[in-house]
Amino acid sequence: MTDLSGRVQLRKFVVPEIVFGLDSRHLASQYARNLGARKILIVTDERIQGAGWTGDVEETLKDARIRYTIFSNVTPNPRTEEVMEGVDIFSKEKCDSLLAIGGGSVIDCAKGIGIVISNGGEITDYEGADRIARPIPPIICIPTTAGTAADISQFAVFMDVERKLKFCVISKYLVPDVSLVDPVATTTMSPRLTAETGLDALSHAIEAFVSTGSSPLTDLHAREAIKIVSKYLPLAVENGNDLEVRSKMMLGSLHAGIAFSNANLGAVHAISHSLGGLLDLPHGECNAILLEHVVAYNFESSPDRYEDIARAMGINVDNLYYPEKKNALINALAELRHRVNIRQKLRNLGVRKADIPRLAEMAVRDPCMMTNPRRLQQYDVEVIFERAL
């Protein structure tokens, strides 16, 4: 990317240490030792405990005689009070490190606990970009979904129930020390969760690719993620036990995470955050519904970038005229959504026409909106909402 004088713009690029591969979750104790952990707060939730993944980690810590305590009171869309409850347990139990095993909500909650432990105050004090002064305690992440990439990114999203909004905290201090990316841990996801989190990953990759914060380094990862997710997501939904397919999806999510963590996101996520905040709706499902409508609205702002996205999805756009290219991409996105059985619209999730002005107002203020390729005003966002309703 160059500026008006033709100089290359400065771009930061941060990633955690990543161990990718089947059964990498068993390395938790080795990495805990490397990080000097004496007592770990394991952050997880009941679904992951029930699936046995938390037990696997406990076993490796016990074998290595590393002490730990468990905090599992985390809900989807992690709430500010859950973060503060985790902070209390971390302090009372005299923990010095964090290990998050779960989906995006669990990992974000662990990041939130780390922020408050190192910096004091309330998690709401750190809303926005680069507002954290001190690094968080050592943190190991083991993701159990292939989509949110919270184990890779410098983002964390929290739900403020009082203000009825979801807010982002963005800081390089939120990039975990180690991410143990183990496709085995995704095999217990339901087809529905697989579809929702997979389309979240595709939204990350597409938004990062067209973001005004993109760079050649992030493009490489975003393009690869689009190729992988659009090819393998339907297969992962059809057969969740196929480890090769689960590995591909994990890789796709990882690439998308590296891309968006460094390039930021766009209108899909800004709008989805407003829906999650006001109506407590699931992140992946909202993104899945919104994606094609945002692409349709943004397309004219960067047609060449969207053409590249179409190619990465395997669409032959070479002999098509311009409006046909746009339609081909939007149809392919809708077809993929249908193939993974996400057919609902926003109204089926309980969104009402009367909610739209408030939702749009929140969305235009979300930090993800800053890098959307088309500058959107409240009116534009309202139009997108109406089309997705």
Ligand SMILES: [Fe+2]
């Ligand atoms: Fe997302």
